[in-house]
Amino acid sequence: MNTIDATTQHATDARDAAAAQVYAVMRRLVLDEDDHRNEVADALGMSFSRTKALRRLVHGSLRMSELTAKLVTDKPYTTLIVDDLERRGLVVRSVHPDDRRCKIVTITEAGREAAELAEAILSRPPRALLGLGDAKLAELKRLLGSL
Template structure:
């Protein structure tokens, strides 16, 4: 591993996780734990069975049930029986849940002042490099 790759990774982690971790702010502003916000963000992408949600949250089934119970009580998700298999429950997001997710995304995606202070060309170059890093293997970023 090159020293510059190690330093770059260390700096990206420090920038995102140490200096600008938005999770505490999301929790404070939305009044719920981050795991609940994570669950809402997952369900906002499309309805999930309880098993699928458990897998995506990397939790166990009883804890997922506790999370969904709370979200349901808040009116942020609905749980229904699967028409294909009555033993399965499907979790869908409500209109209020989508509003909470939108608030969370607004906070989480707010660029830090240091990024906004970069010159436009530097911002574009950083975006290009990060898009290249985030692209699945074998694909390219549009415009390259």
């Protein structure tokens, strides 16, 4: 490797390392220090995976297969989730009008309210961000906005 290639590789390695450090701080901030998932589960009295399903259905009805893909799970587990949500009156399941083999899952008004509560909890900024001054928040907003 010649000097130019080595210098370029070193710069790339340094940039990748810096990006990894920034990402580690972001993950720690959101997933470790201020993880709201347990709070959501407690507030709604159900597992976070069920609230995740509700939040996916807020934007419109989905086929079971589509919901499975959005939840990144398998079909049997999606069925368990939907069965429970249906028992709670948070979703309804119906036959697809064009393909009787497919089931459509639709959120109810109660399900929409639960999803909105979950979203409100999850949207609360981490305490560390609330502790930043106006200038630092503005700079961070500018930087993140450029991604």
